[in-house]
Amino acid sequence: MRQEPLFSVQDLRVSFGRHGHQFEAVRGINLHVDHGEVLGIVGESGSGKSVGMLAALGLQAKTAQVRGSAKFRGRELVGMPRRELRTLRGSRIGMIFQDPLSSLNPVMTVGAQIAETILLHNSAVSKKAALDRAVELLALVAISQPDRRIHQFPHEFSGGMRQRVMIAMAVANDPDLLIADEPTTALDVTVQAQIMDVLGDLKKRLNLGLILITHDLGVLAGHADRVAVVYSGEVVEQAGIDDLFERPSHPYTRGLIASIPDMSEEKDRLFSIEGAPPPLGRLPGGCAFHPRCPQVQPICRTAAPVLRTYEGHSASCHFADIPAEGAA
Amino acid sequence: MTRYILRRLIAMPFLVLGIVTLAFLLTTVTKGDPLAAIVSDRQMNDPEAVAAAKARWGLDRSLPERYVIYVRNLLTGDMGTSFITRRPVAQDVLFRLPATMELVIAAMLVGSTIGIALGVLAAYFRNTPTDHLARFFALIGSSVPVFWLGLALLYVFSVKLGILPGPGRLDPRAALPPRITGFMTIDTLLAGNVKLFIDAVWHLILPAFVLGWAVAGTISRLVRANMLEVLDREFILTARSKGAGEFRVVIRHALRNTLVPTLTVIGYSFAYLLTGAVLTETIFSWPGMGSYAVDAARGLDFPAIIGVTIVGGIVFLVTNLLTDVAYVIANPRVRLG
Ligand SMILES: Nc1ncnc2c1ncn2[C@@H]1O[C@H](COP(=O)(O)OP(=O)(O)OP(=O)(O)O)[C@@H](O)[C@H]1O
Ligand SMILES: [Mg+2]
Numbered sequence: 001m002r003q004e005p006l007f008s009v010q011d012l013r014v015s016f017g018r019h020g021h022q023f024e025a026v027r028g029i030n031l032h033v034d035h036g037e038v039l040g041i042v043g044e045s046g047s048g049k050s051v052g053m054l055a056a057l058g059l060q061a062k063t064a065q066v067r068g069s070a071k072f073r074g075r076e077l078v079g080m081p082r083r084e085l086r087t088l089r090g091s092r093i094g095m096i097f098q099d100p101l102s103s104l105n106p107v108m109t110v111g112a113q114i115a116e117t118i119l120l121h122n123s124a125v126s127k128k129a130a131l132d133r134a135v136e137l138l139a140l141v142a143i144s145q146p147d148r149r150i151h152q153f154p155h156e157f158s159g160g161m162r163q164r165v166m167i168a169m170a171v172a173n174d175p176d177l178l179i180a181d182e183p184t185t186a187l188d189v190t191v192q193a194q195i196m197d198v199l200g201d202l203k204k205r206l207n208l209g210l211i212l213i214t215h216d217l218g219v220l221a222g223h224a225d226r227v228a229v230v231y232s233g234e235v236v237e238q239a240g241i242d243d244l245f246e247r248p249s250h251p252y253t254r255g256l257i258a259s260i261p262d263m264s265e266e267k268d269r270l271f272s273i274e275g276a277p278p279p280l281g282r283l284p285g286g287c288a289f290h291p292r293c294p295q296v297q298p299i300c301r302t303a304a305p306v307l308r309t310y311e312g313h314s315a316s317c318h319f320a321d322i323p324a325e326g327a328a
Numbered sequence: 329m330t331r332y333i334l335r336r337l338i339a340m341p342f343l344v345l346g347i348v349t350l351a352f353l354l355t356t357v358t359k360g361d362p363l364a365a366i367v368s369d370r371q372m373n374d375p376e377a378v379a380a381a382k383a384r385w386g387l388d389r390s391l392p393e394r395y396v397i398y399v400r401n402l403l404t405g406d407m408g409t410s411f412i413t414r415r416p417v418a419q420d421v422l423f424r425l426p427a428t429m430e431l432v433i434a435a436m437l438v439g440s441t442i443g444i445a446l447g448v449l450a451a452y453f454r455n456t457p458t459d460h461l462a463r464f465f466a467l468i469g470s471s472v473p474v475f476w477l478g479l480a481l482l483y484v485f486s487v488k489l490g491i492l493p494g495p496g497r498l499d500p501r502a503a504l505p506p507r508i509t510g511f512m513t514i515d516t517l518l519a520g521n522v523k524l525f526i527d528a529v530w531h532l533i534l535p536a537f538v539l540g541w542a543v544a545g546t547i548s549r550l551v552r553a554n555m556l557e558v559l560d561r562e563f564i565l566t567a568r569s570k571g572a573g574e575f576r577v578v579i580r581h582a583l584r585n586t587l588v589p590t591l592t593v594i595g596y597s598f599a600y601l602l603t604g605a606v607l608t609e610t611i612f613s614w615p616g617m618g619s620y621a622v623d624a625a626r627g628l629d630f631p632a633i634i635g636v637t638i639v640g641g642i643v644f645l646v647t648n649l650l651t652d653v654a655y656v657i658a659n660p661r662v663r664l665g
Contacts, residue, residue, distance in 0.1 A: 082574075092569030097569075102562040107585055107659075117570045169570065282428055 008032035023281025026184025043230030094170030100162035160191035368411035417635035426510025428616030439540030447551025470545025561631030595651025
């Protein structure tokens, strides 16, 4: 039997609203990631990437209902008592968010914030020792003069530096899993590359399982091992990164690949997928992507495609170049 | 930061002089005869008293000269003599100031504790019955007049239920502790009389609550609004993702971030508390500046009215200074800038 993965999500569903006005933002996603592996999750804004991962860790909004399963080292997280979840968060599972300008507490020194993460999970550690460790962590994410920097406040750091601080905080307790939710979206291109390098380096050093959420497939090239493509709260395609770029099976994935900005070729206009994602709660019948699909056929309007998997590559499109189950 | 505080300290004497000048002008414009502002009606028939007063305040001199004399008298602590008590106003006011300060500080503690607690609860449980209840409670405090609230609570808790003592600072049968600070709670402790201390605190509860409830409303509304905004910020999510418990998230991360506006509103509510103290002291027979001011106003006791104005103004200035200093200390951005 296959060993239990480090982190796996099965048929995770998140819905908002009550009294019959419910809508599902995450409509049954399946993922898994192992130690030393980088899983990319890619999809447009509003596709449910953040909501899904937050819900898996019990960090959803109070108004959200979460169903399905999210397992960390075999332990079910959905429905886990809050106290127990807290012992995992920040200790075994680290998180980094999109906007480094607002994800640090403006009235606490950077050192105090990193030390807090350590102290929350290690009652035996002294404040002094936690601050010393904070200095080490800042050095680990390549911040110069860390012993001076820990006494500064977030507003004394640049955006890229703050994201490094967030990363230092997220890995303060040597986690097994790191979830980075669009860690570079708010940063400019050169800083983006630096942050990705820091993350890649940490992954190797700490043998982390890393989940990289992004809406730019280009960011994942060279960094992710596998990619899950999310559309309107569903994983529509999942494959190894090379496999995905060579044989994209879903028209949405092909659209995403075509819209990666290409530095070498001077393209006049960036390709972008036409139309906008459907408003949640008013999904079209059939395949959710059909109103925007360039290859739409009559069947797409009436029947929802089933996810088909072949040799670790799965896609849910009626016309995916993937043999039906059992044909393998 | 020290430079900022220094600047503010240097400005203080000028502001105080401004208040004094206003108070002085008040003596010259309120009545045609400035003598009437210094000498009571009864003494007017006494030529000796009139002459003495004229000499002391330079009433036969020009206005600017009189101003200089007035300020000089003030500098020696001379605010004139109260018509009613026949004692120097400075002595009267200083004697009564601690009682008012004790009441106002207690009210401020009660008001900010209740206000912050209600604001935090309302924000954390937004749009739930807890929120509605907290907001309703705050609304009562800030919309029901102090005298009505005072009388109603006095009736219910003291007269009907007998849980809390009636008006006054101490049980009237009790022997007063030696006066050292004028703060009853402190003096009873200094006298080593714990029973009396408890009695003093017990007497303080109702007036402090009545006065504090009003500012609790203002404070809770501000805290709720600020907390709502802060709780939606991303660093709150960061704190939760670090494994912090809800109490820590709310107090250490969210509330700490509303500290600056909260401190400011608490500091400025002091002015409201000072004026509110006038009514509260009257209702609770509290021997402070407020009840003194009411008596002075009733008796057209001009020296006393002006003395209260000046001292009240100075207290107000000092608290504003403290508020601004606290603002600077609580705000790292200002502190470093
Ligand atoms: N608290 C909430 N109440 C109601 N709807 C919500 C709530 N939080 C998120 N949503 C909705 O859920 C959907 C998915 O949001 P989510 O933040 O997961 O998108 P995302 O894929 O992370 O996008 P982005 O790239 O912009 O971060 C959005 O349509 C959003 O409006
Ligand atoms: Mg997101």
